[in-house]
Amino acid sequence: MRVHLCVVGRLRKGPERALIDDYLQRFDRTGRALGLGPAAEHEVEDKKGGGMEAEAALLSRACPGGAVRVVLDERGTVMPSPDFAGRLARWRDDGVQDLALFIGGADGLDPGLRASADLALSFGAMVWPHALVRVMLTEQLYRAATILAGSPYHRD
Numbered sequence: 001m002r003v004h005l006c007v008v009g010r011l012r013k014g015p016e017r018a019l020i021d022d023y024l025q026r027f028d029r030t031g032r033a034l035g036l037g038p039a040a041e042h043e044v045e046d047k048k049g050g051g052m053e054a055e056a057a058l059l060s061r062a063c064p065g066g067a068v069r070v071v072l073d074e075r076g077t078v079m080p081s082p083d084f085a086g087r088l089a090r091w092r093d094d095g096v097q098d099l100a101l102f103i104g105g106a107d108g109l110d111p112g113l114r115a116s117a118d119l120a121l122s123f124g125a126m127v128w129p130h131a132l133v134r135v136m137l138t139e140q141l142y143r144a145a146t147i148l149a150g151s152p153y154h155r156d
Contacts, residue, residue, distance in 0.1 A: 008105035056110035076120030
């Protein structure tokens with residue numbers, strides 16, 4: 001199952017970029033044998049200033065047709081890591097070819113895009129900078145792969 005991170009904004013070199021690249025590389029290595037990955041980032045920017053609606057259109061174009069759509073949103077479901085791993089495994093086992101994970105910009109995600117999602121996922125009630133959400137999401141993807149692989153990386 002291919003994983004697509006559809007995100008608003010471009011990350012330049014820096015500590016967040018280094019962490020994301022590291023976790024995506026780890027996910028690809030660990031997930032390959034499990035039928036997970038590869039993971040690809042699709043960074044979009046609304047250079048015309050159209051707001052959330054314009055960002056939603058760009059994000060939707062970056063998403064493969066037929067993909068399971070997951071939005072990262074503070075109003076979403078808070079899910080323990082083993083449950084997230086189990087959800088990924090169920091989608092994979094159900095024959096899902098593409099999983100798209102959406103992270104919005106400074107104003108969040110367009111309500112229409114949120115409503116069209118198969119799942120809204122939250123990292124808690126606090127609002128996080130989108131660069132840190134990307135780091136946390138890529139780490140959770142890697143953690144999910146290690147959980148499914150039976151690796152000792154995740155400890156309860």
